[in-house]
Amino acid sequence: MxxxxxxxxxxxxxxxxxxxxxxxxxxxxxxxxxxxxxxxxxxxxxxxxxxxxxxxxxxxxxxxxxxxxxxxxxxxxxxxxxxxxxxxxxxxxxxxxxxxxxxxxxxxxxxxxxxxxxxxxxxxxxxxxxxxxxxxxxxxxxxxxxxxxxxxxxxxxxxxxxxxxxxxxxxxxxxxxxxxxxxxxxxxxxxxxxxxxxxxxxxxxxxxxxxxxPDPVDSGKPQPEEEFVSVRARCGLGPDVPLLVYSGAAAPQRGLAVLVEALPALPGVHVAFVVNRPDGEYVRGLVDRAGELGVADRLHVGGYVPADRVVPFLAGADVGVIPIEHWPNHEIALITKFFEYSHARLPVVVSDVRTMAETVRTTGQGEVFRAGDPADLVRAVRAVLADPARHRAAYDRPGLLKSWSWPxxxxxxxxxxxxxxxxxxxxxxxxx
Missing domain, CATH: 3.40.50.2000 (Glycogen Phosphorylase B;)
Structure with a gap:
């Protein structure tokens, strides 16, 4: 291989x-x-x-x-x-x-x-x-x-x-x-x-x-308490603080900037970036922009966790966000983080790239927003946070998560x- x-x-x-x-x-x-x-x-x-x-x-x-x-x-x-x-x-x-x-x-x-x-x-x-x-x-x-x-x-x-x-x-x-x-x-x-x-x-x-x-066998492995930390715990947040998470590569075409721009209109909401290069130039620019907007205290940046811990790690958030922009490859597949959010049973907010948007509208597991539009992202996040149980209920559909599993x-x-x-x-x- x-x-x-x-x-x-x-x-x-x-x-x-x-x-x-x-x-x-x-x-x-x-x-x-x-x-x-x-x-x-x-x-x-x-x-x-x-x-x-x-x-x-x-x-x-x-x-x-x-x-x-x-x-x-x-x-x-x-x-x-x-x-x-x-x-x-x-x-x-x-x-x-x-x-x-x-x-x-x-x-x-x-x-x-x-x-x-x-x-x-x-x-x-x-x-x-x-x-x-x-x-x-x-x-x-x-x-x-x-x-x-x-x-x-x-x-x-x-x-x-x-x-x-x-x-x-x-x-x-x-x-x-x-x-x-x-x-x-x-x-x-x-x-x-x-x-x-x-x-x-x-x-x-x-x-x-x-x-x-994802592999549910990995996701379900018990983790020693001294080793396992959820994304919420890594951010130092209590259970009642709304937390959005983006997990994946950090690059301009991934659309992370729209999350930073939306934060001023989402008072009390925090965002976690779980990215491949937390100290990279692109991410540093996002952190600087958060400072300019006065929301740096609500943006948390950290690196990847081992593959067998991704799903339980992400489950500590309230919403999984996929803000990717319109590139041909972004339109044609359900990407890794989409399945990871799903197995973590997170309501999702995704940009209107074709395949993911169609899937989310069909399953009801989240909301869709216009790629690159902070105001529309704010609308979608508010809709999910207003009724998270309704969106999580989509994962109870018989066979859905099984068909989206690695075995x-x-x-x-x-x-x-x-x-x-x-x-x-x-x-x-x-x-x-």
Whole structure:
């Protein structure tokens, strides 16, 4: 199993590895070391290994850097022409010129994958797709048949580029197009994304869907009192203080600013941000803005908690908020925090991104507001706080939370693994 992160904080990947090992598969999860040092540990029955990345640029990378210097940094019009030229000339192979740093993943992961000599490679997201495809091809040259499962977490054409340059998205789209045909099966996070992926890549079969749902076994684990602290306790608030929580990545497109702007119109209400980078520049800006508005004492910022504690941790709040803005990928899926709030039985307030808004209006588990509109967020929060029991009652619907739980999703992975490797399918595993 391959992932382009440090595993910690990626609940989907953690659950996938642990549940596959529990089902009897021999799982090694390779991730990216955050500090340039190798790390190893066990995740249930799965082995986790974090691999160092980096090294000096070579070959195409060095040539590209020299070209950038020669052109004075490739100002945007020149960069656009550069991108258009190589995209036309090399098509799917254009990423080699536009984003040669992708070779770093091959150098870090490729030799380790080859040494493991797997029967199945489960590649999470687009960067690992290429690593898995090339490992599959090398295995074929040795006379070994390796199956490749691509786990597409996002629709690449619909995401905000991770870097502010015109090359990033065309390069990664080319990379994905080159290696998507090598996948023996594809799985993704929503039915709408499955439809988009099939159309984008001309897939013969519609990708299977595995929701980013919590594991109720984890959520129900008893926590020693000296170790477990709820979000309310971490904020130092009593039981009668209204508390809104946002849990997830902190970035402008996640819409956290609207919560800060709404606070002056919600006297007595507190907001907790449970985020990946509580000391990051974006979050510091939100804290500064809260100070300007005179509400800094009602904004609480903290980091993530372990995946198996997220749901009970969040249950200490009164409302879960998802204020994400209108980006194509935000419209097409129920995201991880939506399911975590649901299993914490929190009423939710969500922006009017399509899939989540439609779901909330159908279930009655919360309210919908116009993305980026503080006044409409205030209206929605007041409506939920006025009758929280009515919104919580939605979770009593028979089968709702069960269908949104990890065991049901893990069965999908297990069926795909068994279809790809029928001769190697385990007869059953034990929880590790």
């Amino acid at each position: 391959l992932v382009d992160n440090a595993v910690d904080g990626d609940s989907r990947v953690q659950k996938a590895a642990r549940s596959a090992a529990a089902a009897g598969w021999d799982v090694t999860l390779l991730g990216r070391s955050p500090d340039g040092v190798p790390h190893r540990w066990r995740l249930g029955g799965a082995e986790v290994r974090l691999l160092p990345m980096g090294g000096p640029p070579t070959g195409a990378q060095a040539r590209r850097r020299r070209a950038v210097a020669a052109l004075g940094g490739l100002r945007r019009p020149v960069e656009t022409a550069y991108t258009r030229f190589w995209s036309t000339a090399l098509r799917e192979r254009a990423w080699r010129r536009l984003e040669p740093s992708l070779w770093q993943y091959e150098r870090a992961y490729g030799p380790v994958v080859d040494a493991l000599d797997p029967d199945l490679i489960h590649a999470h997201d687009f960067r690992m797709l290429g690593v898995g495809a090339r490992a599959k091809l090398r295995a074929a040259e040795r006379g070994r048949r390796v199956r490749l499962l691509w786990d597409a977490h996002e629709f690449l054409p619909g995401i905000k580029p991770w870097r502010d340059n015109v090359r990033w998205l065309p390069a990664h789209r080319a990379y994905e197009r080159e290696y998507a045909p090598y996948a023996d099966a594809v799985v993704t996070v929503s039915a709408e994304l499955a439809r988009l992926l099939q159309a984008e890549h001309g897939l013969a079969d519609r990708p299977a869907v595995v929701l980013n749902a 049901a999703q893990a069965e999908v992975y297990d069926r795909i693994y068994a279809d790809l490797l029928p001769a190697s399918a385990p007869t059953g595993g034990t929880e590790g």
